[in-house]
Amino acid sequence: MLEPTASDAVVLFCRTYLGYTSYMTIVFTGGGTGGHFYPIIAIAEALNDLVRKEQLLAPKLYYLAPTSFDEKALFENGITYIYTPAGKMRRYASIRNFTDFFITIFGIVSALFTLFRLYPDVVMSKGGYGSVPTTLAARVLGIPVIIHESDAKPGRANLLAAKWAVRIAISFENAAKYFPENAQNKIARTGIPIRKALMRMEAEGARQYLGLDAEVPTILILGGSQGAVSINENVLLALTDLVSFANIIHQTGQANFKNVNDIASVVLTKNPNASRYHPINYLDEVSMQRSASVADIVVSRAGANSIAEIGLWKKPAILIPIPESVSHDQRTNAYAYARTGAAIVLEEGNLTPHLIVSEIKRIISDPALSKRMGASAQGFTDPDAARIIANEMLSIALKHEA
Numbered sequence: 001m002l003e004p005t006a007s008d009a010v011v012l013f014c015r016t017y018l019g020y021t022s023y024m025t026i027v028f029t030g031g032g033t034g035g036h037f038y039p040i041i042a043i044a045e046a047l048n049d050l051v052r053k054e055q056l057l058a059p060k061l062y063y064l065a066p067t068s069f070d071e072k073a074l075f076e077n078g079i080t081y082i083y084t085p086a087g088k089m090r091r092y093a094s095i096r097n098f099t100d101f102f103i104t105i106f107g108i109v110s111a112l113f114t115l116f117r118l119y120p121d122v123v124m125s126k127g128g129y130g131s132v133p134t135t136l137a138a139r140v141l142g143i144p145v146i147i148h149e150s151d152a153k154p155g156r157a158n159l160l161a162a163k164w165a166v167r168i169a170i171s172f173e174n175a176a177k178y179f180p181e182n183a184q185n186k187i188a189r190t191g192i193p194i195r196k197a198l199m200r201m202e203a204e205g206a207r208q209y210l211g212l213d214a215e216v217p218t219i220l221i222l223g224g225s226q227g228a229v230s231i232n233e234n235v236l237l238a239l240t241d242l243v244s245f246a247n248i249i250h251q252t253g254q255a256n257f258k259n260v261n262d263i264a265s266v267v268l269t270k271n272p273n274a275s276r277y278h279p280i281n282y283l284d285e286v287s288m289q290r291s292a293s294v295a296d297i298v299v300s301r302a303g304a305n306s307i308a309e310i311g312l313w314k315k316p317a318i319l320i321p322i323p324e325s326v327s328h329d330q331r332t333n334a335y336a337y338a339r340t341g342a343a344i345v346l347e348e349g350n351l352t353p354h355l356i357v358s359e360i361k362r363i364i365s366d367p368a369l370s371k372r373m374g375a376s377a378q379g380f381t382d383p384d385a386a387r388i389i390a391n392e393m394l395s396i397a398l399k400h401e402a
Contacts (some may be wrong), residue, residue, distance in 0.1 A: 001143035001264070002080045006347065012366045024121050025060045025119065025120040026060070026121060026397060027062045027064055027118065028044070028062065028123075028124050028125075029064045029084070029124070029130065030126030031126075031128045031129065032088070035068075035304060036131075037065075038073075038150060038195060038305060040126055040193075041070075042386040043124065043148075043389050044078075044192035046193070046389070047310045047385045047388065047390040048135045050387070050390055050394055051133065051394070054307060059121075060080075061079040061080065061258070063080070064134045065081075065084055065086070066083070066129075070327045076147075078369065082112065082114055083105060084107055084130075085110060086107045087129070087206035088100050088129045089104075096371040100383070102133060107132070109134040111134045112140060115137050115143060116141060116281055118205070119143070120143060121144070121396045121397035122144045122145070122146060122393050122396045122400060123145045123146070124148070124393055125143075125145060125146070125147045125148070125158070126148055126373055127148070127150075127154075127157045127158040127161075129156055132133070132160065132161075135157070135164075144396050145164060145165045146165060146166060146167045146392065146393060146396065147161050147167075147168050148168075148171075149169070149170045150170070150303075150304035150331040151171070151175075151304045151329035151330075152171075152304075152333050152336045152347050153332045153333075157184070159179065162179050163180065163183070164179065166396065168188070168397070169187075169389055170187055171191055172188070173189055173310065174315075174336060178190075178214075180270040181218075191382030192385055194308060194312055194386065197285040197286070198285065198289055198312070198382055202290060203290075203294065206275075206294045210249065210278060212247045212249075212278075213276050213293060214264055218248075218291075218295050218296055219244060219296065219298075220249045220295035220297070220299070220300075220315075221235060221248065221293065222251050222252045222298065222301065223252065223256075223300075228301055228320070230320075231301070232250075232252055232260050234351055234352065235250060235268060237353040238269050238353035239264060240268070240271065243277050245361070246276065247277075247375075248278060249283075249295070249331050250278065251281075252281055257280075259280035260279050264279060268380065292313045293399070296315075296370065297318065297364050298313070298319065299317070299318045300314035300319060301319070301321065301350065302321070302322070302331070305324050307334075310362075311377040311379075311380035314374040314375065314378065316363050316364075317337075317342060317343035317344075318344055318345075318360065319334040319337065319338065319343050320346050321347070323347075325401065340372070341373060342376040342377035
């Protein structure tokens with residue numbers, strides 16, 4: 001029989017004297033980008049499905065982070081957002097590192113009060129600077145922490161939390177070597193959790209819905225949840241060539257949409273194929289699902305989520321990672337995925353409009369190559385990732401609750 005621990009005493013105090021009820025309470029944390037946020041939504045979907053299947057009381061779900069990111073997605077999955085400040089620790093000298101240090105300290109204090117009030121049965125962290133206050137507070141209070149690392153090279157927030165996490169889920173096998181030796185027995189490769197809507201491919205009616213020319217192939221261009229200026233610029237310079245042989249669905253990023261759309265309108269003035277270009281500020285679940293269904297090739301940044309979705313769609317891909325000087329994970333992700341044969345990698349420093357056009361043409365004009373690249377993605381993304389993580393969270397939460 002296990003001996004009572006300090007954290008057990010805290011649980012007993014909270015449940016006896018603070019009036020906590022027997023329903024499960026689960027906290028999610030992570031933050032900064034869609035890459036941190038949307039896997040949380042996928043896990044919440046799977047968690048709610050499991051609870052219904054096992055006929056358990058619906059758990060109370062919370063999301064602690066500096067921003068709510070997508071309030072609609074939180075609401076649809078029954079997740080309550082609680083603002084928790086967090087500061088970034090940049091890899092370069094900046095006065096903001098000094099001020100953000102104190103923001104993080106304030107965030108830890110805020111998270112301590114929030115977690116003490118909620119006293120969750122488990123904390124699930126997706127990493128990112130927004131997760132640090134909550135995972136540190138969970139450690140102080142003895143609350144079990146599970147972390148998920150999407151990238152081939154783990155971020156600093158997850159490397160820190162790994163020191164006290166009870167489970168570590170990874171997406172790339174290569175990521176395991178970066179974690180401490182004493183954490184290796186807690187690691188399992190689960191893949192990246194993907195939202196249910198993005199797993200369903202619905203090509204029927206998609207071309208009409210998106211207004212595409214059915215006589216030519218379709219190129220889906222993704223710059224991540226925030227868009228990519230460099231990709232946008234090169235696409236605009238190559239636009240006349242691209243629309244001459246394909247439909248272009250181009251996610252520009254919300255901040256870049258007006259500028260891209262204005263320039264494209266000028267570039268394509270009097271162009272007979274202008275209607276083949278479809279700039280979109282942000283692809284919601286329905287639009288992404290339908291765009292992916294009809295795409296013949298995907299041009300994308302190399303965020304782990306984007307790669308996982310492309311792998312699930314089994315589409316040939318051209319990956320353009322953020323430069324190493326800016327991001328220390330995308331380049332590693334891109335080459336890890338490219339080794340499967342499902343993608344090629346173009347370095348941003350070598351990017352030109354001519355190179356983009358020639359590589360797209362080379363792939364889509366060779367049906368055997370396109371088919372081979374799509375098939376190579378088989379098995380890279382586990383469609384059960386969200387369910388596997390949700391099941392482990394439920395198991396830990398039920399033990400903690402008991």
